[in-house]
Amino acid sequence: MLNTQYPTFKTATAKNFARFKARGNNIRAVDTALKAYWDEMNGAADATREIACLNEIVLACKDWLKLKQGKSEFRTTTFTRTEEVRTLFIARRTAITNLGTEALRELYTRLQALGILTADLRGRIHFDSHKLAVLGSGAMVGARANNVKALQPMGADYQNERTSYLMSGKTQAISGSGVHATHTYVSRGIATNQDIGLPRDPGARQAIQAAAAKNVHNLTMEDFQILDQIGRQNMTSGDVNYLNKSERLRYIAIVGADGKLHDCNDQRITTQDRDVTAYAMDNYGTLYAKDADPLGGAMFFNHSSFNAGKDVISAGIVTIKDGALRTIDNNSGHYKPTRDNLHNCLEVLSSEGLNLQWTIVNLYVWVNGVKQEHRYYASDFLNDPNGRPFRIT
Incomplete structure (x- = not known):
């Protein structure tokens, strides 16, 4: 009562x-x-x-x-x-x-x-508790009552993914990854005079060539759709899963009283070595994790899938063993999370009581145009995200 x-x-x-x-x-x-x-x-x-x-x-x-x-x-x-x-x-x-x-x-x-x-109710209650905490803090959405950081939107080269979803009435999303692959396929084919199945109609052919000639970051929605159409013919493009509110709760990761991550059935999570397990933390600090296998006939499941292309606190790859978070990173091409984004994600999990004693943080950064992995112990990264990593590869 x-x-x-x-x-x-x-x-x-x-x-x-x-x-x-x-x-x-x-x-x-x-x-x-x-x-x-x-x-x-x-x-x-x-x-x-x-x-x-x-x-x-x-x-x-x-x-x-x-x-x-x-x-x-x-x-x-x-x-x-x-x-x-x-x-x-x-x-x-x-x-x-x-x-x-x-x-x-x-x-x-x-x-x-x-x-x-039920599992659905447990997930919904967990999500609502996060939402109430953030909305009630007086901070902007995506910020905790303390340790306020900016949310991370998808990159400019992926924004059309979310736009296509909204244009369809939230029923279908064109994969940005598929369009990227198609853009590379078409531009290389044109450059090397390969037969890549371009249409015979001069107008359609010209439109495809014009889209392929652009930087992938500067594609219009029309370019995006044109490349997707030819990509589907060549099996390089297709739909990406965009989960609705009830669907994403199936992949929620909840910090239990034991300091470990549990699924919506209250079972400790263990990721499979043979699969890549993606995660994303939404603007209320709710963590979702799932293998990268697409659902329901879609061609892709990406970091954007969890939150339907909306802004996130962070996203990347995790490994979890018997509920213990072993590794977490910021390796997401869709969102390209910053050092601060990953740090904020760890702060949220730590504040909820997740035991990070054995967690390794893999921070991906670009140095002189080269992608490097900076490896930290989670406790060190939380204390000083700008500190010296114990390993650089």
Whole structure:
């Protein structure tokens, strides 16, 4: 049962200064959800209704926090002073964050006690806990309450991947990796006068040649589609998996009470030596990991797959043995994470209690045009990401 009573919450979030005392529509949604919960609990509530009410509280709290995300605390209105608005804003954000987090914990406890905590629900609760923490911190999305770092978008040569996904109504994404491969295939074929199956139509042929002549970083969406079309004919291009919200939860990696990484079935994760295991950490600090095998007939599964091409904290390759994170790097051609991105990822995992005692960090950097691997012990990298690695290859 929640500790937060409805009258206590309403008092903690009330206006004490304005001419008009009415509460806005957004916070009234939180009021309604919390009041409904206590109405049920003070009556003959059954488990189904209690769980539904807790869900409504979490949803209302997330909606309020997301709506206020990025808005300044320093605002004024016709009837109030800046400091009064700021005080109320912070009080409401704090109370709503605490309420949402408490409701989420109670939801987890009730589902577990009833034996109905499914893998999907465990993943969703873990994701929502991260989202509440970030939205409630007052920092921009993707930043923790401390150790704020910028998110990493996909490179310019991959942005059309996300654009194609949105243009399709979020049903299909053209692989940037496939277009890259096709660009190389076509440009080399043209340069060496090879028969690469260019169409006979002069206009179509000219369009392909013009796209291939461009730097791959400067392709327009039209160029991207043209190269993809010929790539599909030559088996060098195709779709890339872009996971929706429910699909990505299957690949969530959760830090357990034992300091190890667990999957959504609460089993310790072990990656396979024969497979490359990609990871990405989304803007709320949720970690996802999966082998690179594509799903559902797609041709590619890439780092962009986890978060549907949106910005990430970091991405790369991991190895995990019986839940222990053995290695982690920033080796992602899509996102090209920086030193700070990888460091921020480790900070998030460390703050959640992941045991990094045996973890090796492989930082990839470019030195005079040459890609180097700088190897660190995780503890050393966390303490000083700019320190000297114990090995350079």
